[in-house]
Amino acid sequence: MKQGRIIKALSGFYYIQTEEKQVYQTRPRGIFRKRNETPLVGDKVKFTFDSVKEGTLEEISPRKNELTRPTVANVDIGFVIMSIVDPDFSTSLLDRYLVSIEQYDIRPIIYITKTDIANEEEYNNVSALVNQYRTIGYEVIMPERETVLSREDTQLLFGKLVEEKLAVFMGQSGAGKSTLLNKLDPNLDLKIGETSKSLGRGRHTTRHVELVPLLGGLIADTPGFSAIQFDELAxxxxxxxxxxxxxxxxxxxxxxxxxxxxxxxxxxxxxxxxxxxxxxxxxxxxxxxxxxxxxxxxxxxxxx
Ligand SMILES: Nc1nc2c(ncn2[C@@H]2O[C@H](COP(=O)(O)OP(=O)(O)OP(=O)(O)O)[C@@H](O)[C@H]2O)c(=O)[nH]1
Ligand SMILES: [Mg+2]
Ligand SMILES: [Zn+2]
Incomplete structure (x- = not known):
């Protein structure tokens, strides 16, 4: 049996990436349905195969955690992408994201965007708040005023963080998640400035999550939803x-x-x-x- 990680689930197929970066298309064994067990993107699994298009998902390893919205298992890092302006920075929104990450024991990292277009006052206000978050112990990445990080610096920084890890990008629509991902890997060519509000909202949307191999790790982009619910938190x-x-x-x-x-x-x-x-x-x-x-x-x- 081979080992790998589910990077995409679509139309009943599970796409499993192995350590050698080969992707296998598999179908789950019937036993999962019988046990009412659903394989999730992010799951570490064992599988058998006849070819890269014909594999069978045999076994799911116990999960370290299970994030909802997006549904991803075994998440190591949750990047919260927050803009200073356009849309405006909001601590209540940031705290909602942080809680949604903290409740699953995922390491949160805050990234501040639009540092190049914020005026001095706006920049300083957010900077003061950022310092309070740092005092609490949160890691925050905030480029200097009137600048954004270069592609090289961004890649270096993220490379250190995400290597061998599974990371999820979260944040409000328009915050700059896809922009940042494109900077990390121009080949991704993700559409930016596209509001994906219509996704994410529905109760049983068929929207699929996909893990993108990036800088030695895996990253999931998510559509920005501002309505985070805490159904599982007591x-x-x-x-x-x-x-x-x-x-x-x-x-x-x-x-x-x-x-x-x-x-x-x-x-x-x-x-x-x-x-x-x-x-x-x-x-x-x-x-x-x-x-x-x-x-x-x-x-x-x-x-x-
Ligand atoms: N000036 C400036 N513009 C930015 C920055 N980051 C993103 N933008 C712009 O902000 C808009 C939204 O960026 P996206 O990357 O599409 O935002 P997103 O977070 O992926 O949004 P959703 O996919 O809707 O959740 C685009 O027009 C980007 O060009 C930044 O750091 N500085
Ligand atoms: Mg986007
Ligand atoms: Zn008390």
Whole structure:
């Protein structure tokens, strides 16, 4: 049996890439359907084959994680692509993306675009916020004002990060995800300036995710959707997705404190003393409110 990774799923076929970068077209064994198990893009698998067009997917390795929207398994890095302007930078949107990554224990990296067209004030405002995110511990890549990174610098930087890894590009429509990918690999020739809003929205869209081999790793571009839902996150798990709130929360009087209305809450105190950024706490509370008010459903535990 050969080993590889599913890089594309389309019309019942699974395309598996091996270490030698050969791609095999396979169909899954019937047993998966019987077990109600769906192979996912990103899955590490074993397969047999008669030719590159006729293979059989035999076995799926246990997943490290499973990202939804896009549905990709075993994601190592989530790049959140955020523009300063056009569309405007928003911490509440950024935090939504971060939570959607943190809940699956994926390493988040923030990348700031449109540094070349933002004016001084806009640049400085975002720069100040970026520093707060760095203080929390987030990795942020932000080119100098009035510049964008050269192709060489971008490739060098990303090459170090994505080698041997599976990365997903996320971010609002128009933020510059496809532009960045084209810079990393001009052969990709992805369409830019195309709003893919109509995708991503639907409940059961047939939109397919594809992993693109890039700089020794695999990258998935995604259409920008701003409506991220947190169907799988339980109230108790949200603070784990805000590293600084999680850390400080260990000192709260009540062990199950969700830092909302409880007395002697260390988080609220830290916000008052400006040790935790007010906007982060506000974003936390609004997400908490959203989770508390969503239609009743069982929250899935964060896989640790
Ligand atoms: N000046 C400037 N323009 C940029 C930058 N990045 C992207 N753009 C432009 O912004 C527009 C949108 O870029 P895309 O790369 O298509 O954005 P996207 O994130 O892929 O958007 P969706 O596919 O809709 O999710 C295009 O007109 C790009 O040329 C940047 O760093 N600076
Ligand atoms: Mg795009
Ligand atoms: Zn608390």
């Amino acid at each position: 109230v108790q798990d949200l603070s784990e997705c805000f590293p600084e709130i999680w850390e400080t929360g260990k000192q709260c009087r009540f062990s199950g404190c969700i830092h909302q209305n409880e007395p002697n809450c260390a988080v609220k105190e830290a916000v008052e003393n400006q040790l935790i950024a007010k906007f982060r706490y506000t974003n936390y509370l609004s997400l908490l409110d959203e989770i508390q008010n969503r239609k009743p459903r069982y929250g899935k535990k964060k896989g640790k």
